[in-house]
Amino acid sequence: MPMPLLRVEHLRKEFGAVVAVDGVTLDADGGEVVALVGDNGAGKSTVVNCLAGVYPPTSGRILLDGAAVQFPHPLEARRQGIEAVFQDLALAELQPVYMNMFLGRELVRGPLRRLDREAMSAETQRLLDNLDVRIDSPRKTIRDLSGGQRQAVAIARAVHWAQRLVLMDEPTASLGVAETQRVEELIRRLRDRGTAILLVSHSLDQVFRLADRICVLRRGKQVEIRTAAQTTGEEIAAMITGLL
Amino acid sequence: MVTRLREVEPRRFVVYAAFLLIFVFFAATLHDDGFLSHTNLLNIVRQTTPITVMAVAVVFVLSAGEIDLSLGAVVALSALVTADVMQSHSAVLAIAAGLGVGIGVGVVNGLFVTVLVLPSFLVTLASMGVITGLARSVTDLQAVAVENQRFVDVFGSGNVGPIPSLAFWALGAVALGHFVFRHRRFGAHVVAVGDNARAARAAGIRVDRVHLAVFILSGASAALAAILYTGRLQGASYTLGEQDLLTVIAAVVIGGTRLFGGEGSVIGALVGSLLMGMLTNGLILWGLTSSGQLIAQGALLLLAISLTLRGQRGR
Numbered sequence: 001m002p003m004p005l006l007r008v009e010h011l012r013k014e015f016g017a018v019v020a021v022d023g024v025t026l027d028a029d030g031g032e033v034v035a036l037v038g039d040n041g042a043g044k045s046t047v048v049n050c051l052a053g054v055y056p057p058t059s060g061r062i063l064l065d066g067a068a069v070q071f072p073h074p075l076e077a078r079r080q081g082i083e084a085v086f087q088d089l090a091l092a093e094l095q096p097v098y099m100n101m102f103l104g105r106e107l108v109r110g111p112l113r114r115l116d117r118e119a120m121s122a123e124t125q126r127l128l129d130n131l132d133v134r135i136d137s138p139r140k141t142i143r144d145l146s147g148g149q150r151q152a153v154a155i156a157r158a159v160h161w162a163q164r165l166v167l168m169d170e171p172t173a174s175l176g177v178a179e180t181q182r183v184e185e186l187i188r189r190l191r192d193r194g195t196a197i198l199l200v201s202h203s204l205d206q207v208f209r210l211a212d213r214i215c216v217l218r219r220g221k222q223v224e225i226r227t228a229a230q231t232t233g234e235e236i237a238a239m240i241t242g243l244l
Numbered sequence: 245m246v247t248r249l250r251e252v253e254p255r256r257f258v259v260y261a262a263f264l265l266i267f268v269f270f271a272a273t274l275h276d277d278g279f280l281s282h283t284n285l286l287n288i289v290r291q292t293t294p295i296t297v298m299a300v301a302v303v304f305v306l307s308a309g310e311i312d313l314s315l316g317a318v319v320a321l322s323a324l325v326t327a328d329v330m331q332s333h334s335a336v337l338a339i340a341a342g343l344g345v346g347i348g349v350g351v352v353n354g355l356f357v358t359v360l361v362l363p364s365f366l367v368t369l370a371s372m373g374v375i376t377g378l379a380r381s382v383t384d385l386q387a388v389a390v391e392n393q394r395f396v397d398v399f400g401s402g403n404v405g406p407i408p409s410l411a412f413w414a415l416g417a418v419a420l421g422h423f424v425f426r427h428r429r430f431g432a433h434v435v436a437v438g439d440n441a442r443a444a445r446a447a448g449i450r451v452d453r454v455h456l457a458v459f460i461l462s463g464a465s466a467a468l469a470a471i472l473y474t475g476r477l478q479g480a481s482y483t484l485g486e487q488d489l490l491t492v493i494a495a496v497v498i499g500g501t502r503l504f505g506g507e508g509s510v511i512g513a514l515v516g517s518l519l520m521g522m523l524t525n526g527l528i529l530w531g532l533t534s535s536g537q538l539i540a541q542g543a544l545l546l547l548a549i550s551l552t553l554r555g556q557r558g559r
Contacts, residue, residue, distance in 0.1 A: 052446070054445075054446065073448070074445065074446055074447070074448050075448035078448055084446065086446060090440070090442060090443035090446040090447065091440065091443055092435075092436045092439035092440045092443050092444065092506070093439060093440060093506070094435070094439045094502070094506040094507050095435065095436060095439055095506075099432060099436070103436055103443070103444065103447035103449070104433075104436075104444070104447035104448035104449045105447075105448070106429045106432055108429060112423075112427075113428065113429070114427045114428070115426075115427055115428065115429065115431075115432060
């Protein structure tokens with residue numbers, strides 16, 4: 001049996017005496033959306049941060065296409081084709097859209113390695129057009145955009161750079177209904193491209209709209225993984241709260 | 245070009261407008277006192293150079309969301325060390341020692357901020373105290389003279405044709421600073437870190453390295469300013485740089501750099517520093533005593549900062 005794109009084995013993360021995550025084991029394949037659900041403090045964001053290289057797991061293994069990987073730094077996770085869209089919108093607000101798109105990976109040209117602002121701007125425009133994201137100009141500053149536009153920029157950035165896996169931590173938490181729909185459409189398009197997606201969401205409706213499989217966490221421990229088609233919202237809700 | 249203009253915030257224009265306004269005002273009122281004379285204008289450039297050099301570095305520091313209050317103290321210590329070493333050793337060694345002091349202080353400041361995760365305001369406030377004390381004790385409050393004519397020519401009162409050598413140091417610092425700030429990845433990382441350090445870290449930028457780098461840059465700029473003072477005044481004393489911290493930060497902030505990080509302008513800082521120099525010069529020509537100058541400068545600073553900073557705190 002071929003190895004899945006992402007396999008997480010017995011992931012454990014301690015912060016001092018606090019065990020934030022203990023024994024999470026899950027697979028995600030290309031073209032698949034796996035949802036992570038659970039109450040506040042269940043450890044969802046911790047799992048995402050471990051996979052994004054923000055902090056190293058205390059123990060457990062992360063395998064990409066069957067090979068064990070370690071991320072001492074977020075850069076390493078990105079090199080392995082993993083991108084994250086964070087809950088708190090990891091965007092630099094006073095910088096233009098194109099700078100955020102290329103943050104940490106700016107394009108340069110010439111022997112003096114000058115920033116190639118024209119190329120970054122043009123590439124950003126092309127990307128936003130592709131994803132049908134409407135922003136006046138890639139040179140606009142992030143703080144001049146709406147919440148939905150900002151999230152679209154964060155997702156477009158992930159789409160642009162992700163080779164294998166996109167981690168999404170509450171991508172629609174701060175958005176209105178119409179904006180949420182657009183972001184969900186973006187997620188579907190990303191999935192259809194063959195990228196694996198790990199989605200953290202509080203909205204079970206959204207999870208059932210998007211996810212192929214659902215992983216339930218409670219107090220850092222993995223309760224269950226269910227195929228979305230074979231379970232119900234009531235059942236998942238019961239598992240989240242510990243009634244089941 | 246249009247897009248370029250759009251990128252420039254209207255606030256940036258304040259410094260250019262103020263510069264022109266004050267220039268015209270002094271030119272009109274001080275015409276008979278020689279404000280516009282060749283010598284006087286070159287004097288402004290000469291006196292402003294150390295401020296400009298430090299202002300360039302402070303653009304990086306403030307844009308990264310940090311502050312370096314030890315700047316003026318480093319000027320005094322660096323200048324005294326340079327002058328003292330030159331008494332018995334070569335100028336090259338003396339310059340290296342002076343720069344070493346600045347870079348060393350920058351490294352220490354930077355390590356406290358990054359490794360111990362302390363606010364730079366407190367770290368540099370404390371190091372300012374230590375360095376001021378060191379500067380006073382290193383020669384027991386004695387001034388130290390410099391007699392090396394070559395050193396004085398290069399770093400102080402020399403001229404290349406009609407242009408003072410100091411102007412080249414100022415222009416060099418501004419050109420290099422502007423290029424790195426605006427056109428290199430490092431500059432983009434500095435503003436990104438000052439804008440949103442967490443986002444920068446998540447984007448793979450080595451935030452600690454950026455912080456360390458801006459403090460080293462700041463210390464080195466204070467040391468270079470100290471060497472330029474020592475060259476121009478042909479000696480060093482513990483009072484050098486005493487008033488500079490406020491002047492430098494004012495020049496930088498008036499020049500359009502955001503006090504809270506995320507945005508800056510090296511060219512604006514140059515204009516801001518020339519503006520401050522012109523103010524001092526005009527007030528002297530007006531016949532204000534040094535205490536009168538301080539009062540007028542402080543009041544004008546407050547006015548300028550109120551005009552430019554208003555609304556900067558909230559995004």
